Amino acid sequence: MSAIETVHVPLGDRAYDVVIGHGLIASAGARIAPFLARPRVAVVTDETVGALHLAALQAGLAAAGVEMVALTLPPGESTKAWPQFTRTVEWLLEQKIERRDVVVAFGGGVIGDLVGFAAAVLRRGVRFVQIPTSLLAQVDSSVGGKTGINAPQGKNLIGAFHQPTLVLADTGVLTTLTTRDFLSGYGEVAKYGLLGDAAFFEQLERDGPAMAAGDNTARIAAVRRSVEMKAEIVVRDETEQGDRALLNLGHTFCHALEAATGYSDRLLHGEGVAIGCALAFELSARLGLCAQEDPSRVRAHLAEMGMKKDLADIPGDLPDADALIALMGQDKKVVDGKLRFILARGIGQAFVADDVDAHTLRGVLTDALRVVPHTA
Ligand code: GLY
Numbered sequence: 566m567s568a569i570e571t572v573h574v575p576l577g578d579r580a581y582d583v584v585i586g587h588g589l590i591a592s593a594g595a596r597i598a599p600f601l602a603r604p605r606v607a608v609v610t611d612e613t614v615g616a617l618h619l620a621a622l623q624a625g626l627a628a629a630g631v632e633m634v635a636l637t638l639p640p641g642e643s644t645k646a647w648p649q650f651t652r653t654v655e656w657l658l659e660q661k662i663e664r665r666d667v668v669v670a671f672g673g674g675v676i677g678d679l680v681g682f683a684a685a686v687l688r689r690g691v692r693f694v695q696i697p698t699s700l701l702a703q704v705d706s707s708v709g710g711k712t713g714i715n716a717p718q719g720k721n722l723i724g725a726f727h728q729p730t731l732v733l734a735d736t737g738v739l740t741t742l743t744t745r746d747f748l749s750g751y752g753e754v755a756k757y758g759l760l761g762d763a764a765f766f767e768q769l770e771r772d773g774p775a776m777a778a779g780d781n782t783a784r785i786a787a788v789r790r791s792v793e794m795k796a797e798i799v800v801r802d803e804t805e806q807g808d809r810a811l812l813n814l815g816h817t818f819c820h821a822l823e824a825a826t827g828y829s830d831r832l833l834h835g836e837g838v839a840i841g842c843a844l845a846f847e848l849s850a851r852l853g854l855c856a857q858e859d860p861s862r863v864r865a866h867l868a869e870m871g872m873k874k875d876l877a878d879i880p881g882d883l884p885d886a887d888a889l890i891a892l893m894g895q896d897k898k899v900v901d902g903k904l905r906f907i908l909a910r911g912i913g914q915a916f917v918a919d920d921v922d923a924h925t926l927r928g929v930l931t932d933a934l935r936v937v938p939h940t941a
Pocket of ligand 1: 705706711812813
């Protein structure tokens with residue numbers, strides 16, 4: 566029987582717990598019931614998660630006498646846009662969800678972001694519980710209150726900060742992820758070690774392969790440390806005026822690569838984060854900020870995990886360095902026309918750099934692109 570870990574996110578009157586453990590869905594009703602004014606919740610999920618886990622959630626709620634109504638949306642990033650958002654809000658109104666009710670987001674990052682935003686605006690804000698079912702959502706998107714949808718102009722451009730009331734990260738559901746989806750989420754796990762905890766990165770170098778192979782104790786430990794680090798940063802800077810940007814280590818590169826690959830199956834978000842972290846360390850090393858060995862160590866760990874680590878690992882053509890930099894220029898994190906990067910003085914020592922030398926950046930990308938096999 567594995568341990569159940571709780572990470573508290575101390576945000577004053579918006580404080581909440583993130584509970585992490587195997588089999589939490591079975592006790593979801595008992596865990597959510599203290600927040601309910603009446604024993605009924607509205608659950609929003611997607612077709613993939615719904616088919617695998619909705620019956621288990623319904624049973625877990627019913628065990629504590631909690632009824633559920635459910636809306637099942639199509640899976641995939643394209644759901645995170647106005648049409649499904651409007652459908653969700655209107656469905657919640659049809660279900661007569663009131664201010665004192667609780668909405669449950671049951672799925673990966675797309676569902677968590679969309680449902681959190683729906684909860685933020687419904688009747689000027691109702692409470693919501695996150696039950697994240699992907700590794701990426703458990704360690705990143707379900708914690709910290711960023712909610713929203715995509716716009717034609719870019720990802721996550723419409724949204725609100727709205728903290729959940731409770732997060733239930735059931736590591737048991739991670740067993741139903743494909744290896745690729747699990748490893749994509751692991752990109753965000755590795756990011757935490759790289760940005761702020763060298764000892765955690767060492768732990769991942771040791772335990773990462775066992776985690777990928779299904780070791781639940783290692784999974785719980787890694788999810789707990791990731792959530793703890795995220796909570797510490799969010800508590801310091803809830804609305805990203807400063808330190809929260811550290812969570813974007815690897816993300817400026819990632820956003821350009823995701824745009825260049827059309828947000829397609831060629832590159833999953835966490836894969837882009839992993840490659841982006843390797844490039845951020847490469848850039849840091851070339852700027853003389855960290856040891857030359859650090860980027861190699863990052864890549865060695867990603868390779869050991871069987872993950873993408875270089876631009877060469879992305880199938881198909883990529884645009885040239887200038888085009889990638891232009892795609893970075895469209896990133897919403899541009900401040901006064903200058904590119905913001907998260908760089909590092911070593912493993913676990915990331916910092917925000919506001920004005921990165923374009924020549925060095927171009928050099929890093931040009932060299933990284935040189936090893937891309939150009940196939941038609
Ligand atoms: N995913 C980055 C953040 O929550 O700030």
